[in-house]
Amino acid sequence: MDILRFTTAGSVDDGKSTLIGRLLYDSKSIFEDQLAAVEESSRRRGDAVVNLALLTDGLKAEREQGITIDVAYRYFATPRRKFIIADTPGHIQYTRNMVTGASTANLAIILVDARKGVIEQTKRHSFIADLLRIQHVVVAVNKMDLVDYDQAVYDGIVEEYKAFASRLDNLVEILTIPISALNGDNVVDKSDRMPWYQGPSLLYHLETVYVGGEHNHVDARLPVQWVIRPQSNEWHDFRGYTGRVAGGVFKPGDDVTILPSGFTTQVKEIHTDAGLLPEAFAPQSVTLTFANEIDISRGDMIVKANNPPLVSQDIEAMICWFSQTPMAERGKYVLRHTTRETQAAIQHVRYLVDIDTLHKVEGGRSFAMNDIGRVGIRTAVPLIHDAYRRNRITGSFILIHPGSNETVAAGMIL
């Protein structure tokens, strides 16, 4: 059994909560006491039907206002897979929340209302999925029951979506599925109300889509997190360098380079408490020892000698602004990248993206909340990195306001 992490995106009233409720309910992940509590709350609020959104809207303010404020994480499992849903709100701060949910997702479900077709929100969600390099997208054309399960309606939406998606560069795989979340058509089981649809049900696709290629297994990268020195008699000379493998494969005997120092050595052993490992790969958390004693500390990166990453103080990146306080012009922020932090200055705003039209808008000097665009950044120390499109871990960073300590932006290195 492995894990599929997915995010759901949709605009208000397109049935997102109903779909999640349906997946949880049909996979027996909603418990009787949870359902009873939701029924009781719905009754007290005077809702006509049981409001499944109350399962996911857990905060008092959300329940009072009937809106989703923040990303919530949901879990269910089938015999084939464990699923983690990043459930992101459809309206308030949707860009910020969807970017957050998308950053750890293998797959995005984008909901389209069959009566409305492809709307601006659909395009925004697709653009974000593309920007964050989510490998798999499912366009779920929902509420098919309200268009009499009509194939012509569905085909029209699919055609329109594909024309739009051809303007995006990264989406690896797009699957479109006609569903009715309310009635369960094509959600868990294939529906006999749409015999013209030949593809899989949504759940079948989620259970079987291939996610083995999510991690980079080519470029060996280990950002050093913590150095282990037991200083006990038994482990007197032990120096272990721990971290989560961000890419590639490490084996004992491999020639490695430590960056930024440039020292070289060989991997001696890969340790765990249960014994030695023959190899280490992403996303394992491991402890390496080396043939020579050299100076290595947190924030350094261990790489294969013949396959170095990029090292530079000047980077170009796409960023999404999260804070209610706009970016200060040529502002200075703390940049957190892998296991290191450094000062960073925004040198240039290249352009902002109008995510309704996908047009680049030049001439802007700052970013407001939910703005996405390209910047040039100068850092105080060199960043040891890869392009985000090559490695999501060594290619991503966040910006932190040095005064408030708030996370103000997320960035993807070009």
Next chain:
Amino acid sequence: MPDYNLSHLDQLEAEAIYVLRETAAQFRKPALLFSGGKDSIVMAHLARKAFWPAKMPFPLVHIDTGHNFPETIAYRDEFVAALGAELLVGSVQESIDAGDVAEEKGVNASRNKLQTVTLLATIEAHRYDACLGGGRRDEEKARAKERFFSHRDEFGQWDPKNQRPELWNLFNGRRHEGEHFRVFPLSNFTEMDVWLYIQREEIPLPSLYFAHERDVFARNGSLLAVTDFVTVQPGETVERKLVRFRTIGDATCTGAVESAARTIEEIIEEVAASRQTERGTRADDRRSETAMEDRKREGYF
């Protein structure tokens, strides 16, 4: 190319170890909150792995309500000794004796909520800037909104409407003096994952989790154990039943379930078939629809 896929338990373990190491690296003085329940046991087990062969670089902190099942304390002391870790106990009784907090009155009185005062006082006295907790997002709807690194202000309060976004595996633990973080390495574990992991790692558990005979009585929909800390009311009938506990907390608010599961394998089967959440036996969550959020805002676990 070889198959470099990790099983779901391996992925969860790697993530939790990463979070534990990140906590050690980003904070000046972290502590691991240990209740003797299965989640904090799993977390401590993972902490041992994360820093092996060195000892974990933080103490275990137990906030003791004084209303424990004796099995929990016996287990705790043995577990901590085997781990070679340092244990620190914050006592709710001491907070009551010092007048910092008043004992709840009435038949449903519990020290569950009082723990927050002792917890925050312990954090302040030792100047901990990060407290590792065994909370999971699948446990409860307010916990579903938690971050791995969850900020607390200088009063220990959680502001769920204004949380730092958490992307990729980049955790922002920057803080001002007096503020602290709660860190949840098991965020993505479900109850089932915890049990499967306990089985795989052969982690010993307190006997309370396994079926045993015990005197219990029904109150507010829970089966409460007869202990020195609760008074059986007129009209409540004590019966001897075969029970076990799905969660372990304060004896006054942790309900038992009828069960014949005596092994981890039998518990896993029971959890798989269960139609009730594990916190369904917790009276502390049932006080209101947002009982957990309310307590968490004040600084609860």
